[in-house]
Amino acid sequence: MNSLGLFYVSASIALLASFCVITQKNAVHALLYLIVSLLALALCFYLLGAPFAAALQIIVYAGAIMVLFVFAVMMFNINQQDIERESQWLSWQSWLGPSLLVTVLLVEVLFILQSQPAWTSTESQVTLIDAKAVGSLLFGPYLLAVEIASFLLLAGLVGGYHLAKALPHKPVNKEVNQP
Amino acid sequence: MSLQELWLLLPVLIICVGVLTLMLQAAWQRNNVLAQGLTVLTLTLALGALIRQYPTDMRTITLLFEHEPIGGFFSLLLLMVAISVALLQGPYMGKNSKEVAEEFYILLLLSCLGSILLVMSRHVASVILSIELMSLSMLAMLAYNRERKLALEGAMKYLLLSGAATSLLLLGFALLYATSGQLLLTQMLSSPMQLVAKSGFVLVVAGLAFKLSLVPLHFWTPDVYQGAPVNSTLLLTSLSKAAVFALFIKLILLIPPEFEADMVRMLSWMAIASMLLGNWLALQQRSLKRLMAYSAIAHMGYVLVAGVIAMGIDHSLVLEGASYYLLAYLVASILIFAVLTLLSKLDEQQDLDDLPQLQGLFWQHPWLASVMTLAFLSLAGMPITIGFIGKFYLLTLAVKLSAWWLVTAMLVGSAVGLYYYLRVIFTLFAPLQRDIQQTSGAYLSKMWIGVITAGLLLLGILPGLLGDELRRILAIG
Numbered sequence: 001m002n003s004l005g006l007f008y009v010s011a012s013i014a015l016l017a018s019f020c021v022i023t024q025k026n027a028v029h030a031l032l033y034l035i036v037s038l039l040a041l042a043l044c045f046y047l048l049g050a051p052f053a054a055a056l057q058i059i060v061y062a063g064a065i066m067v068l069f070v071f072a073v074m075m076f077n078i079n080q081q082d083i084e085r086e087s088q089w090l091s092w093q094s095w096l097g098p099s100l101l102v103t104v105l106l107v108e109v110l111f112i113l114q115s116q117p118a119w120t121s122t123e124s125q126v127t128l129i130d131a132k133a134v135g136s137l138l139f140g141p142y143l144l145a146v147e148i149a150s151f152l153l154l155a156g157l158v159g160g161y162h163l164a165k166a167l168p169h170k171p172v173n174k175e176v177n178q179p
Numbered sequence: 180m181s182l183q184e185l186w187l188l189l190p191v192l193i194i195c196v197g198v199l200t201l202m203l204q205a206a207w208q209r210n211n212v213l214a215q216g217l218t219v220l221t222l223t224l225a226l227g228a229l230i231r232q233y234p235t236d237m238r239t240i241t242l243l244f245e246h247e248p249i250g251g252f253f254s255l256l257l258l259m260v261a262i263s264v265a266l267l268q269g270p271y272m273g274k275n276s277k278e279v280a281e282e283f284y285i286l287l288l289l290s291c292l293g294s295i296l297l298v299m300s301r302h303v304a305s306v307i308l309s310i311e312l313m314s315l316s317m318l319a320m321l322a323y324n325r326e327r328k329l330a331l332e333g334a335m336k337y338l339l340l341s342g343a344a345t346s347l348l349l350l351g352f353a354l355l356y357a358t359s360g361q362l363l364l365t366q367m368l369s370s371p372m373q374l375v376a377k378s379g380f381v382l383v384v385a386g387l388a389f390k391l392s393l394v395p396l397h398f399w400t401p402d403v404y405q406g407a408p409v410n411s412t413l414l415l416t417s418l419s420k421a422a423v424f425a426l427f428i429k430l431i432l433l434i435p436p437e438f439e440a441d442m443v444r445m446l447s448w449m450a451i452a453s454m455l456l457g458n459w460l461a462l463q464q465r466s467l468k469r470l471m472a473y474s475a476i477a478h479m480g481y482v483l484v485a486g487v488i489a490m491g492i493d494h495s496l497v498l499e500g501a502s503y504y505l506l507a508y509l510v511a512s513i514l515i516f517a518v519l520t521l522l523s524k525l526d527e528q529q530d531l532d533d534l535p536q537l538q539g540l541f542w543q544h545p546w547l548a549s550v551m552t553l554a555f556l557s558l559a560g561m562p563i564t565i566g567f568i569g570k571f572y573l574l575t576l577a578v579k580l581s582a583w584w585l586v587t588a589m590l591v592g593s594a595v596g597l598y599y600y601l602r603v604i605f606t607l608f609a610p611l612q613r614d615i616q617q618t619s620g621a622y623l624s625k626m627w628i629g630v631i632t633a634g635l636l637l638l639g640i641l642p643g644l645l646g647d648e649l650r651r652i653l654a655i656g
Contacts, residue, residue: 142242143241144180144240144244148296151289151292152308155312155319156315158289159315160319161282162286163322167326
């Protein structure tokens with residue numbers, strides 16, 4: 001099996017998992033599939049010759065952001081009833097689908113790691129883009145894009161802060177607020 | 180990046196410094212007047228810097244941006260809009276508002292920054308980042324008063340649909356990239372287009388048409404307009420439309436010739452549908468903000484006519500016509516929303532919005548009513564206002580191209596438009612029913628409104644004043 005075949009396997013897993021994300025009725029189940037979808041995408045990146053993007057995909061999306069998602073979904077209005085419902089959500093049947101897909105991915109990763117030298121030498125179209133290449137692009141021609149992205153985050157932060165803080169009950173009076 | 184390029188970015192850098200200064204000020208001491216002053220100062224400095232080094236030819240700024248006359252002209256318009264919003268926000272919030280002021284000004288500057296970067300973009304990455312910067316900062320401004328349920332609903336709709344539009348845009352660019360292998364807009368569209376690339380371009384157009392609220396992607400417009408605080412609506416209807424239109428016209432001029440016939444057909448239908456449907460739906464409206472939303476749809480249809488014509492005949496005249504029309508639309512929108520802003524308060528659940536509420540405005544506040552009347556006449560395209568000249572430009576161009584369907588739709592749309600604009604004007608002059616409160620003071624804002632009104636009349640009576648200059652400003656011909 002060459003890298004193209006491996007790519008199509010992981011890409012179809014990504015598609016299948018994404019399809020399950022939007023068809024699942026339960027938010028937690030959908031999140032499980034979303035993680036699978038992101039992992040499969042990371043493998044796609046890796047097979048396209050971008051190991052750094054693959055690592056970022058796993059660390060940032062599948063790691064940080066998904067954990068936040070799962071925490072946020074689980075922390076809304078916690079009481080005993082919710083805890084029981086959650087344990088019901090996470091029964092073994094619901095793990096079955098995502099686990100199956102992830103297992104396929106795992107087999108694929110093991111296969112790649114074991115046979116890597118064999119196909120990287122033959123498939124010469126794949127150019128390797130490592131962390132250094134990405135970094136030198138970001139600090140070279142795309143420097144302004146990084147700066148704008150930081151302003152975009154600032155806009156999100158300021159907007160989110162304003163919308164999420166407690167509602168005011170009386171007029172903001174500057175004299176009272178001063179220490 | 181060289182020092183030369185940084186120097187060309189000076190207006191943008193000034194706005195960035197303004198954002199940081201405002202954040203420091205909010206951390207140090209909250210003060211509405213100080214924040215407003217800093218914002219206006221920043222925007223004026225940026226305007227001065229832009230005028231001082233107004234571009235006469237195209238220069239690139241790194242890979243991502245370019246400094247060229249069309250972008251320069253649109254940046255002038257954008258800064259004018261941002262200054263208007265900043266000046267109106269003070270009286271709109273009043274002295275003892277429940278909401279804090281600094282965040283609004285920070286978001287206003289960020290949104291203005293995004294829009295100016297958008298008109299300067301020449302690369303996919305900068306287009307996506309700046310369009311998101313512009314819409315994301317606008318989102319929080321649309322729901323600025325969080326006690327208004329309608330505003331929250333509108334902002335939520337805008338968030339979801341604008342996210343969908345951005346993903347359309349991204350998908351379109353991805354398809355174009357997949358076929359051309361280039362990320363610069365000029366190179367991306369210069370390679371021969373296959374079916375995949377064509378569908379990619381159509382998706383990009385759809386994403387932009389959403390932001391311009393062109394039929395059939397206009398459904399979000401009335402709800403968001405009606406819900407949002409009126410000053411944020413002003414920003415939404417002018418800033419984002421002008422900036423996105425600048426990018427739109429740039430993209431359209433880059434289309435390879437073999438794809439032109441299809442695009443002309445598609446965009447013509449969108450323009451005709453926008454003009455007819457927008458004007459038709461506006462007929463039924465009682466809420467002035469909804470009326471303005473439908474009228475914005477119709478007017479974007481008119482400007483799209485310029486884009487359609489641009490592909491048919493020589494580009495220079497079309498750019499001139501489109502810029503003039505957009506200027507006319509912006510001036511009239513600023514004036515109408517400015518009057519509404521001066522009659523409303525951010526803290527209240529509702530803005531002054533319903534038509535019967537405005538009945539007899541002339542007998543109580545003759546100046547405001549006159550300004551509003553002039554602005555509506557300009558939108559309707561009556562002589563002696565700038566709107567007449569704008570429409571005249573477009574009609575001449577359309578006739579020149581013998582695009583009779585477009586001409587018919589424009590004439591029918593204008594006739595229908597005249598009816599509901601006159602209905603509003605008659606309401607303003609009807610006998611007074613109830614007391615209408617106006618914001619007292621705010622002389623600076625009122626002076627600014629006066630200046631813009633004077634511009635509306637002056638350019639309507641003496642169109643040559645700008646018409647001859649516009650060619651030089653846009654550095655065409």
